[in-house]
Amino acid sequence: MRYYPFSWRVAASGAGLVVLAAGPALAQTPETKAGPADSQLLLLWVLLATLGLVILLMVLLAATLVVRLRPQLRRLYELPTVRPTWSGRVLGLLVGDATLVRGEVRDELLDHDYDGIHEFDNDLPPWWKYSFYATILFAVGYLSYYHLAEAGQLQGAEYAAEMQQAALFVSTEADDPNKLTTYQPLTAADDLSSGKSLFTTNCAPCHGANAEGKVGPNLTDEYWLHGGEVNHVYKTIKYGVTSKGMVAWKGKLSGKQILQVSSYLLSLQGTKPAGAKEPQGEKEAPGQRVARL
Template structure:
């Protein structure tokens, strides 16, 4: 029984000595300019050293505690069996050390209640304490949550929290011309030349997914009034430029110029209401028609 105690005292004295030595060294004025260390500085080294010593100390105390419990299990059992100790809260904690899990699983009275249903008998046993206290905790947590978020309105609900995070994220994104969060302010092109160029670009790059007449294949139908990501020309421009990777829509920035993207977006809008054969079913939200005036 004396060896663990000596080990604990030795560990405490060693930690205190190293701590005092480190503090005294830190307070000693430097006579020369300190050289930059390639690794950790003195404060970091002292922190990790103390953290390691703390870990060793905790492991030592744990091992000493386990040793004491193992060696004194008989005496602890006798103490636990005393009527004045057995039924108390501290006695139940002591019971965990000697192998009685009543504090965790509750009392098993094995007493039948005076009723049964279809031959099913019910015992009058306690609910597990961990379950009861966990349930009580959820009630208290629910009351605090409702009071903080709904009654005092000091906490942000999901929608407000999302808006706050989006504003914070916008500050970290470049606000330049290539900012995907910044919507352009273009007007749909309406001249025959622009729409003809848009048609040529569409036939080469977009028809394989959206169909030769924009009726929709893998991609959605572009001739109806329903849009997945917005049907206004600047929304269509953004969709073409940055793509929708999660749905297989590739980004065309770097492959098409800004003017070419605007031309093909304007051409796609010019096809609204054309009602091609074998048109794909509508997808997304309905929006008012928005197409260039000029026709090819």
């Protein structure tokens, strides 16, 4: 049996490990190779892990030094010229004196005596005072940035901008509730008759037989809660107003039937039926309604 020197055996073993480690990489096909984005992401995680390890080692090293040098630090802290200074108070934290955070506790009584209640003359905790100063600085910066320089959006403007951005993701198809139709009112007798029949069957229980208003508002006056132009009325009937109890009719009536009902309602303007409900909403003259077309 032939024996090789130790260095040759180590080199051979290392070469074998390199071959085994490179085997999967050599067998990897072009389709399974990591892309540039994956490589950059992997490199980022490696750098972050390395940075975290370095920070951890530095913290452990600093803690070890503090523990080993604590007697010397204590003697340095006891010096009269060191202890009252800011750096001395920071040094005190390392040796167990929390005066920098807790403040001075003198336990000196003031001359105040209210029903046996005495007041001590102690400082406010520094952490509380510094937090209070930080809130003042933040308030000044906030006021300057948002109200004086007007460089940032206030809550109302920010909400409006977010709603506009959200509207971009809403479908713009024909069934989009944010897209107003461009229909003209129907005037043919058959359409108005059909609209009256549909209204009597479906809408009269809430709005009255003559649209004078019951649970729902009066639909014969010039006041409208959600717009009195035919396309606004069409939209209200189709999608409803769930917050006010108005159901959506888009799954029960066809588009033409909804337009017939809308046109019939506009034909009732100014009829002034008996027992009409008081006006609700905003006044809208016929000219204004036509202008919305």
